[in-house]
Amino acid sequence: MLKILTAFFLLSLFFAACEKEGNHRLLESRALELGTQISDSTQKVLAGNLKKAIAEGGVFHAIEYCNLEAMPITRKMEEKYGVKIKRSSLKVRNPQDRPDENELSLLRHFDSLATAGAPMTPAIRWLDDDHLLYARPIMLNKGLCLSCHGEVGSAVSDSLYAFIRSKYPEDRATGYKLNDFRGMWSIVFDEDQLEKAD
Template identity: 40%
Template structure:
């Protein structure tokens, strides 16, 4: 027993010394961001992407009509958004609580923002963007508000959407949830994910 105690004491002391020497490094603090600067940057990126999509959509309607524009959206909306994301060095997507394409279904955080934004609009307020920092990224949510042009494909199916257009919607998007809107409503949101500068 007398021989075991010194050995045990030595093991404990060595263990304590080793533990002190190999303490884990403290985690680096998250970089502080300027919310106003990133909100503006995200808005610029969302607006630029909206202009490209909207311009192409309007051209498709003017050249071959609304049904052609639906085919254009079905095939070209994702590639155009992706190319803008690459050009602008950000991840950009459109999501909704009533998606036309199931791939554009909002997640829980996005749904929270959409629900809040709809409430603000219903009370006559103005919807403002939301910004969140997630590690080394900043994510911004930006509202997409319906206008007169939107009503051709997203308005009331009984009074605003032509039968041929509705048939094309049902053909291309059998699980469509994106009709029944009025002008000035929240159709969905742009989600813009930006790297924090210097990352």
């Protein structure tokens, strides 16, 4: 009798573990899907505003504009989607974009993939029992990016760089070449919200 009871007990533990595992997988695939949508649409808004600012007043004006508006635009998208959104990098321009420990390990992971020429696809990590981090690599994939993140003295003129430094005294986000790994989107979901999402 005791053996049968023990077997039932172990079996129920096993099924509970499987159910939890299955639910985790489902939440991960939702986070993957939503993270991609949210980073796409935030990117679209940021890129649209950047292009408009350049067209209206040139690169200096665009730096000024990004300095004032990139964060508020991101905060608005956070409110819209109810998540935390950040763009981070191993070499940041804005100190507020500095990676935390989890982000740093993912940035290093992406950086080594980029060095090896391996495919760069989004990654998901559980931060704790209730929070999931979606991370997606950002490549410097347009010539336009170089005018503010390229080599100082060539792609980025000395006078523009002096202006960038006046806004971002600790800037490290230059010296990039086309198609370099630049950074990543970091989006944090909480589990309740993903449970509700369809």
